[in-house]
Amino acid sequence: MRIGFSLPQLGGVAARQADAVARFAGEAEALGAGSLWVGDRLLAPVNPTVGYPPGASTIPEEFHHILDPFVALGIAAAVTEKPLLGTNVINAPWYPPALLARSLTTIDAVSGGRLVPGFGSGWSPEEFQAASVPFAERGRRLDECLDALDQLWTADPAEYHGQHWTVPATHAGLKPVRRPQIHLAGFAPAALRRVARRADGWLPILVLPGPTDPAELITAPMRRIREFAEQEGRDPAGIGLVLRVYPQPGATIDEVVSAIQRCSTEPDVRHLLVDLMFLATSVDHALELAETILRSC
Template sequence: MRIGFSLPQLGTLAHQAADIASFAREAEALGAGSLWVGDRLLAPVEPTVGYPPGADTIPDEFHRILDPFAMLTVAATATENVLLGSNVLNAPWYPPALLARSLTTIDVVSRGRLVPGFGVGWSPEEFQAAGIPMKERGARMDECLEALKQLWTADVAEYGGRHWQVPPTHAYLKPVQRPHPPIYIGGFAPASMRRVAQRGDGWLPILPVPGDVDPAMAITAPMSQIRQLAEEEGRDPGAIDLILRVYPDQTATIDQVVTAIGRAVEEAGVEHLLVDLMFLAKSIDHTLEMADTILRRV
């Protein structure tokens, strides 16, 4: 089993950015199997959509955010073996050529340890700031993933979509992972699950803590549906992977986190998970202490 943790990217921990490299080294030394980033652009004062779903505000942790690509690059240079993932990058914001350049660089610097995860995004204000119509997010994400694969696999790449275009271009710098880094996709909506089945190498579900969520219902049943859809698309359903994000809120305890991990492993057969300690972390040292406790108890 592989257990990973979120990098100290948000909230007051963002002010400790100079310590990210040491955090990554120490987390790897403790036994972390992967390190992860998220992707927030801004925290609107009067959000149209709050977070978590149903709220009318944005968490204080989202008021400060470090760049995910820079974070992964720093972690790549400070570690040797941990996987380096995004859960998730908001794909509709990024022109595919720019995204391919950033992600290819990280995969090369890390010697093939990148695990890119993508989502469609949810904040209208972030889309406004990015200059992207939110109503086009699904179509833009699909085109972005198609163009990424072209840039990653063809020596002369070209893509012509409705929203994104890449003119014929020499694309000789390739990721270390061939044919390309595995593409993971987040989301529970029917469109997201079909997107995993059609285009993804893996799915990124979320398990909130605390909560009475049944891992079999939250993970196993949707994964079975994704694999059935993949088979209908002519793909090998067994080739689609899963990485679970265990997501404790401000009220969660480490005991509850450990219990949730145990249930996910035993009842849903999860083999790789990341624990996002964003809402519990008081400092980088505190984050490492919690990670150490979780790794020793699981």
């Protein structure tokens, strides 16, 4: 099983050590990390319409200091050779597809084809306001972005004309090493249908402390995704997943290890990532936690 970790790009003290992103990536690879990941937050609203975690009225301090995800992943690409490089997740509706394609394709090219793009539709109205993108359009913009990316990644010349995004006919010589395996997040029925219709994989999330029943968290939703895929005329077996393990404040490393061991019995879980932003107090501490997890699992 491949086990990956979030880069110290978003979070508390660790994310303030921006000059250590490269060191973390290199040492995590040496420890045996199979993938490295970035998140995508734009703001930490003082008076949020939607708080985090869901149901909260505030935004946690860990979101107050955020490094650019494309820069951080590019750094990891330059200093590593083997780990996959993933986005968990890029809020695609914020970005014109031509700009998004340029950033992601560059990372893929620099890394020799190791990009795993994970996309979501976003959840913070204030972030959409700052990006000058209507919050109500986020689902449609995500769908159009996927269409435009497919053109930019596969056609030359490439061209796309949608309701929300446009790519005029362009020579598109910058291509990924191979077509990236797109993963999508979300648990709502519409999100699961989008995975079945559009994606190569799903990004379920396991929050700790909390329920860790693989049948409820993974097996049942994946069964629905594959049923939807059959309805769409796609091969259900071609859709995989990357499990996101999110220990929250108060979770212990023993709980993380136990949850990973339990979920590893699910046949679909062949790749997972652990987000350390709420646990790690420094880059060195994040590396210690990563080593403990890799040795125990």
